[in-house]
Amino acid sequence: xxxxxxxxxxxxxxxxxxxRDRVHEFYEQAADSPVDTVHLGEAVCGKRHEVxxxxxxxxxxxxxxxxxxVVLSTCELIESEADLRVMRRVTGNGxxxxxxxxxxxxxxxAGKGDxxxxxxxxxxxxxxxxxxxRQGAVRWVAPIELGAVGIGEILRDYAEEIETEVFxxxxxxxxxxARCFTARYNNESKDECGFRCIEHADGMLLSxxxxxxxxxxxGLQTQSAQVHNLADSIEQLxxxxxxxxxxxxxxxxxxxxxxxxxxVAAGALAGxxxxxxxxxxxxxxxxxxxxxGRPGLEMx
Amino acid sequence: xxxxxxxxxxxxxxxxxxxxxxDVYTGIRDETNARNFAGLNFDEKSIRDGIRxxxxxxxxxxxxxxxxxxxxxxxxxxxxxxxxxxxGIDAIIVADVxxxxxxxTRHPQLKLHLSVQxxxxxxxxxxFVHRNFGISRAxxxxxxxxxxxxxxxxxxxxxxxxxxxxxLSIMVEGRCALSSYATGESPNTHGGCSPAKSxxxxxxxxSLDSRLGAVLIDRFGQDERPGYPTLxxxxxxxxxxxxxxxxxxxxxxxxELLPKLAGLxxxxxxxxxxxxxPAYVALVTKVWRDAIDACxxxxxxxxxxxxxxxxxxxxxxxxxxxLGAYHRQWK
Numbered sequence: 001x002x003x004x005x006x007x008x009x010x011x012x013x014x015x016x017x018x019x020r021d022r023v024h025e026f027y028e029q030a031a032d033s034p035v036d037t038v039h040l041g042e043a044v045c046g047k048r049h050e051v052x053x054x055x056x057x058x059x060x061x062x063x064x065x066x067x068x069x070v071v072l073s074t075c076e077l078i079e080s081e082a083d084l085r086v087m088r089r090v091t092g093n094g095x096x097x098x099x100x101x102x103x104x105x106x107x108x109x110a111g112k113g114d115x116x117x118x119x120x121x122x123x124x125x126x127x128x129x130x131x132x133x134r135q136g137a138v139r140w141v142a143p144i145e146l147g148a149v150g151i152g153e154i155l156r157d158y159a160e161e162i163e164t165e166v167f168x169x170x171x172x173x174x175x176x177x178a179r180c181f182t183a184r185y186n187n188e189s190k191d192e193c194g195f196r197c198i199e200h201a202d203g204m205l206l207s208x209x210x211x212x213x214x215x216x217x218x219g220l221q222t223q224s225a226q227v228h229n230l231a232d233s234i235e236q237l238x239x240x241x242x243x244x245x246x247x248x249x250x251x252x253x254x255x256x257x258x259x260x261x262x263x264v265a266a267g268a269l270a271g272x273x274x275x276x277x278x279x280x281x282x283x284x285x286x287x288x289x290x291x292x293g294r295p296g297l298e299m300x
Numbered sequence: 301x302x303x304x305x306x307x308x309x310x311x312x313x314x315x316x317x318x319x320x321x322x323d324v325y326t327g328i329r330d331e332t333n334a335r336n337f338a339g340l341n342f343d344e345k346s347i348r349d350g351i352r353x354x355x356x357x358x359x360x361x362x363x364x365x366x367x368x369x370x371x372x373x374x375x376x377x378x379x380x381x382x383x384x385x386x387x388g389i390d391a392i393i394v395a396d397v398x399x400x401x402x403x404x405t406r407h408p409q410l411k412l413h414l415s416v417q418x419x420x421x422x423x424x425x426x427x428f429v430h431r432n433f434g435i436s437r438a439x440x441x442x443x444x445x446x447x448x449x450x451x452x453x454x455x456x457x458x459x460x461x462x463x464x465x466x467x468l469s470i471m472v473e474g475r476c477a478l479s480s481y482a483t484g485e486s487p488n489t490h491g492g493c494s495p496a497k498s499x500x501x502x503x504x505x506x507s508l509d510s511r512l513g514a515v516l517i518d519r520f521g522q523d524e525r526p527g528y529p530t531l532x533x534x535x536x537x538x539x540x541x542x543x544x545x546x547x548x549x550x551x552x553x554x555x556e557l558l559p560k561l562a563g564l565x566x567x568x569x570x571x572x573x574x575x576x577x578p579a580y581v582a583l584v585t586k587v588w589r590d591a592i593d594a595c596x597x598x599x600x601x602x603x604x605x606x607x608x609x610x611x612x613x614x615x616x617x618x619x620x621x622x623l624g625a626y627h628r629q630w631k
Contacts (some may be wrong), residue, residue: 145486151371175472217538
């Protein structure tokens with residue numbers, strides 16, 4: 001039987017480059033918000049340095065003191081020796097559980113205790129999800145392309161202990177590159193990028209030539225322009241046995257969104273009403289196509 | 301240094317063998333491989349014929365099973381692994397850890413290569429699948445610089461294969477869902493990027509528009525040569541600038557880096573293009589065979605033949621070539 005307890009809320013890692021003060025202020029708000037878990041760490045670009053590893057640990061300690069579960073996320077792309085050094089510090093931090101977003105991180109975590117198998121490990125079937133569970137994953141985050149049908153198929157009659165988390169809110173991280181698209185826009189090389197991504201708190205909008213908002217450039221990462229939102233699918237998520245909903249930080253409204261998700265999960269607010277109230281933070285609209293097995297940009 | 305060439309069908313496989321490929325990589329006709337295109341790939345008879353032809357000439361045949369098994373159809377991937385072992389494929393090229401585990405357990409004699417779709421961009425990642433599944437070769441994503449390749453090689457016992465020529469992925473392979481965002485299908489889920497069935501061409505008064513699903517990918521003026529609307533090769537608008545926001549239509553070509561790559565210890569060079577014609581396979585294989593032979597005879601005296609470059613430029617996307625991420629400035 002599917003678990004009918006309410007899904008818990010996870011605040012995903014910050015994907016944008018914000019000034020240090022703003023980051024601290026954001027996580028002070030997180031401490032007072034109804035999320036169970038907060039992911040910390042630089043998850044996109046190893047060059048970003050406003051908040052360093054020790055700072056993330058300090059933020060984590062404060063959040064843990066206020067009762068949050070803290071998880072450190074590894075960077076999505078690990079290619080240089082410097083990236084590897086940071087990854088080793090994250091996986092060996094000794095305080096907080098780690099979300100592995102790369103096979104290399106799994107290499108350092110497997111068999112050494114609990115970890116979270118992150119969305120970039122590409123668990124599209126029970127075969128791979130179960131493999132990571134046996135390596136020590138106590139939670140897996142479904143890849144965005146897996147919709148309700150696929151996740152249902154993976155979890156059907158699955159008797160082993162593992163939590164399932166789904167990306168429920170935010171601009172979708174769709175792709176990662178070694179090339180920085182923010183630097184490319186500015187005609188700058190990655191090595192001398194000037195950290196211009198700090199000027200764009202939610203990334204830069206990319207539109208088609210007929211002016212349809214399409215994607216978001218966030219340094220090495222490309223995201224959707226539309227905000228993915230599963231607020232009106234929470235009943236279905238619950239019925240499937242999804243344990244956790246990930247809210248991805250955005251520059252505006254994140255904590256209002258969290259409160260609205262919390263109300264819907266508690267049965268105090270209808271999902272479609274919550275969706276309506278969240279429109280103001282989705283300047284180019286919402287999408288949920290992936291959840292319904294459709295092109296991701298669609299809204300159903 | 302081995303030369304690894306693509307074959308989308310039996311004639312291409314023969315062309316690859318005849319022109320000097322050491323390994324020929326193939327796929328079967330479904331979504332188990334990342335070139336799942338209509339009319340392409342091998343059925344049981346043609347793959348058996350292909351293996352026979354290659355083995356007669358002392359070459360190897362590899363089978364790409366490099367997409368991610370999907371929830372409801374996982375068995376299809378498992379059957380493909382069994383099939384590969386059964387017909388005598390020399391190695392399978394795999395991205396998914398679950399599939400690698402299945403192959404390593406059920407068919408321990410079957411060699412495993414880690415696919416570029418497995419997104420292994422560092423030695424820790426490669427060593428993880430080596431330790432768990434005993435992979436014998438890893439194909440590096442096309443995002444590493446030459447220095448980074450050297451660092452990987454220094455820290456892994458696994459043979460490293462690098463891309464030499466062909467279409468260039470801008471995103472880390474296995475980590476890109478742009479295609480499914482627009483069309484519902486991506487390399488990870490369906491074995492294809494920017495699928496042909498989602499392409500629409502619209503002739504306008506002053507332009508030819510290409511769309512993927514509902515999304516306008518590019519708009520060509522009358523004096524421009526229209527290219528296939530691969531999503532990351534489109535021209536888009538950021539603020540008021542219209543430009544190739546991700547990458548120009550261009551092909552990777554690393555001929556000039558060959559002695560350097562050989563010196564670093566790269567053990568195999570991969571040519572992209574299972575979707576291309578037998579003529580493409582013949583031409584590109586011949587050029588690279590000559591280049592690798594020249595480089596092995598005397599790396600110090602190696603120079604890139606002008607006729608090699610001219611031949612490759614003829615078949616390159618957009619007739620342009622780049623060193624891609626191997627050259628750090630590209631990033």
